[in-house]
Amino acid sequence: MTPSLRSGESGLFPDVSHEDWLRMVEGVLRKSGKDVSGAAAEEALAVTLEDGLIVRPLYTPRDTALDTGYPGFAPHVRGGRPEGSGADGWDVRQRHARPEPEHTNEAVLADLENGVTSLWLAVGGPAGVPVSALGDALTGVHLELAPVALDPGDEFGAAARELLRLYEERGVPREAACGNLGADPLGLAACTGDEVSGMEEAVELARLCHHDYPFLQALTVDALAYHSAGASAAQELGCSLATGVAYLRRLTEAGLSVDAACTQLEFRYAATADQFLTIAKLRAARRLWSRVVESCGAAGDAGAQLQHAVTSPVMMTRREPWANMLRSTVACLAAGVGGADSVTVLPFDHQLGLPDSFARRIARNTQSVLLEESHLSKVIDPAGGSWYVERLTDDLAHAAWAFFQELERAGGQQAALRSGLVRARLAATWEIRSENLARRHEIITGVSEFPNLAEKPVEREPAPVENGQGLPRVRRDEAYEALRARSDGYLAATGARPRVFLAALGPAAAHTAPAAFAAGLFQAGGVEPIAPMPVDASTAAEAFVSSGAAVACLCSSDALYEEQADAVARALTSAGAQRVLVAGRPGTYVGVDAYIFAGCDVVAVLSSVLDHMGVV
Numbered sequence: 001m002t003p004s005l006r007s008g009e010s011g012l013f014p015d016v017s018h019e020d021w022l023r024m025v026e027g028v029l030r031k032s033g034k035d036v037s038g039a040a041a042e043e044a045l046a047v048t049l050e051d052g053l054i055v056r057p058l059y060t061p062r063d064t065a066l067d068t069g070y071p072g073f074a075p076h077v078r079g080g081r082p083e084g085s086g087a088d089g090w091d092v093r094q095r096h097a098r099p100e101p102e103h104t105n106e107a108v109l110a111d112l113e114n115g116v117t118s119l120w121l122a123v124g125g126p127a128g129v130p131v132s133a134l135g136d137a138l139t140g141v142h143l144e145l146a147p148v149a150l151d152p153g154d155e156f157g158a159a160a161r162e163l164l165r166l167y168e169e170r171g172v173p174r175e176a177a178c179g180n181l182g183a184d185p186l187g188l189a190a191c192t193g194d195e196v197s198g199m200e201e202a203v204e205l206a207r208l209c210h211h212d213y214p215f216l217q218a219l220t221v222d223a224l225a226y227h228s229a230g231a232s233a234a235q236e237l238g239c240s241l242a243t244g245v246a247y248l249r250r251l252t253e254a255g256l257s258v259d260a261a262c263t264q265l266e267f268r269y270a271a272t273a274d275q276f277l278t279i280a281k282l283r284a285a286r287r288l289w290s291r292v293v294e295s296c297g298a299a300g301d302a303g304a305q306l307q308h309a310v311t312s313p314v315m316m317t318r319r320e321p322w323a324n325m326l327r328s329t330v331a332c333l334a335a336g337v338g339g340a341d342s343v344t345v346l347p348f349d350h351q352l353g354l355p356d357s358f359a360r361r362i363a364r365n366t367q368s369v370l371l372e373e374s375h376l377s378k379v380i381d382p383a384g385g386s387w388y389v390e391r392l393t394d395d396l397a398h399a400a401w402a403f404f405q406e407l408e409r410a411g412g413q414q415a416a417l418r419s420g421l422v423r424a425r426l427a428a429t430w431e432i433r434s435e436n437l438a439r440r441h442e443i444i445t446g447v448s449e450f451p452n453l454a455e456k457p458v459e460r461e462p463a464p465v466e467n468g469q470g471l472p473r474v475r476r477d478e479a480y481e482a483l484r485a486r487s488d489g490y491l492a493a494t495g496a497r498p499r500v501f502l503a504a505l506g507p508a509a510a511h512t513a514p515a516a517f518a519a520g521l522f523q524a525g526g527v528e529p530i531a532p533m534p535v536d537a538s539t540a541a542e543a544f545v546s547s548g549a550a551v552a553c554l555c556s557s558d559a560l561y562e563e564q565a566d567a568v569a570r571a572l573t574s575a576g577a578q579r580v581l582v583a584g585r586p587g588t589y590v591g592v593d594a595y596i597f598a599g600c601d602v603v604a605v606l607s608s609v610l611d612h613m614g615v616v
Contacts, residue, residue: 230430238403320446487526525606
């Protein structure tokens with residue numbers, strides 16, 4: 001018997017079966033011109049995500065996943081600890097990445113005094129404090145109370161020794177030292193493109209932590225490098241599994257038991273504004289790692305993956321950066337609901353340079369509000385039992401496991417990096433996603449949709465540049481940012497932005513909607529639309545010349561295009577229009593150079609428009 005969608009209550013509401021719902025769907029689809037029935041009707045409403053994941057329009061008890069266990073018990077889908085995040089919630093971990101120790105110390109103390117519970121500190125390299133100045137950066141910090149996670153790059157050995165020296169110097173008991181030394185040789189190789197090095201030193205640090213520092217991890221499995229290179233959720237998980245397995249092999253070869261080796265690993269994942277996919281990713285990560293550890297013969301509780309979630313740098317934009325606050329809030333919520341042990345919210349101005357104090361305050365307060373006012377951590381695994389989330393978790397876990405197996409067949413993560421397999425797979429994924437971004441199937445609020453050409457730029461001190469020949473670092477807004485940069489250059493050189501004349505045909509009822517669509521589309525590329533002006537073949541030329549624009553776009557209905565488009569396009573061309581476009585589906589109108597419509601390649605259209613305007 002098909003389960004009902006709504007149970008009757010006191011006889012007031014009738015039960016509705018899946019078949020009843022499907023018949024209503026069929027009726028709606030027929031009205032929209034789609035004559036489909038049965039399973040095809042439901043499939044018509046489904047959405048395909050990356051990795052071949054399919055989101056269906058309705059989930060029922062039939063979609064219940066396999067046994068997910070209980071929080072704190074294998075397979076750890078519902079959390080690594082029985083108590084969830086505990087009474088105080090997850091660990092609020094703030095990132096600090098600037099080379100001046102005095103500035104870092106000032107920001108560190110401000111964070112710890114205002115809700116941050118641990119520090120993620122860049123050490124060495126152009127973006128981090130010098131190893132020798134680590135003590136200065138941590139002046140006034142009670143190291144027995146504030147865990148420190150290092151991000152030391154290739155200087156992890158020296159940075160670890162300096163932190164351990166500080167623990168001893170300041171009298172911190174070894175059992176009170178908590179955090180992560182940040183050794184990640186494979187992640188470093190992925191970022192730099194260099195051969196994997198320092199594995200032996202990382203193993204020695206793990207042995208030291210295991211014997212002397214019970215709450216200090218030596219290694220980080222940082223999947224951000226793959227996410228930042230365009231990886232899908234399954235690819236991010238697959239790379240993290242392959243890296244974790246590689247470290248397990250090296251640690252057990254050095255004499256640690258599998259259980260002991262697992263305690264030396266912390267996994268770092270990206271949290272995006274796709275809240276359900278992020279929740280499913282963190283849950284799937286725990287399930288997959290539990291399976292790996294179980295296969296290695298470890299005890300059940302050893303498979304509880306320690307997770308650090310970071311709001312995605314890929315989703316952050318430079319234009320309209322205030323919208324990043326919204327993205328980060330959703331991502332933080334998803335990370336908490338997904339069961340992350342530590343969460344880092346990147347400041348909203350992350351892509352603009354070094355964050356100011358306001359941006360840092362907003363970042364930490366985002367977590368404080370979710371924890372202290374929304375009480376998000378008070379419920380253990382709040383997404384558990386959702387048919388949608390459970391099915392998405394299961395589907396994602398299978399896709400990630402398949403990619404993990406591909407990496408293992410290639411010889412493991414190190415061999416897959418060296419051969420270019422990882423780079424090729426991630427590049428192919430990003431190419432598809434870039435196409436979706438260009439066509440606005442995936443929108444970027446404030447950039448590809450609802451852009452604001454009059455916004456005042458947000459200025460920040462430039463962040464140190466970290467060079468590397470490894471995996472690329474991509475951003476969702478990069479194609480649109482390139483267009484806006486061309487427009488900015490034109491504005492600086494001429495005093496005005498490139499302009500497009502919106503030629504409105506017919507009454508307001510016919511041209512208002514397409515004109516609004518065209519205006520938003522052109523602004524996404526930095527092209528300023530001139531307010532729609534009703535014209536016909538006799539008035540179009542004069543109106544166009546007086547507008548000062550170089551390009552024109554016809555805005556109206558299909559019926560009026562059939563009547564007037566050819567004549568108006570000829571008039572505009574004769575008046576000097578370098579390009580004439582139509583806001584509507586492609587037709588055969590004479591004198592029309594291009595068409596803009598929902599689903600068109602917006603980036604290609606705007607690039608062509610700017611080219612014809614001479615905007616370099």
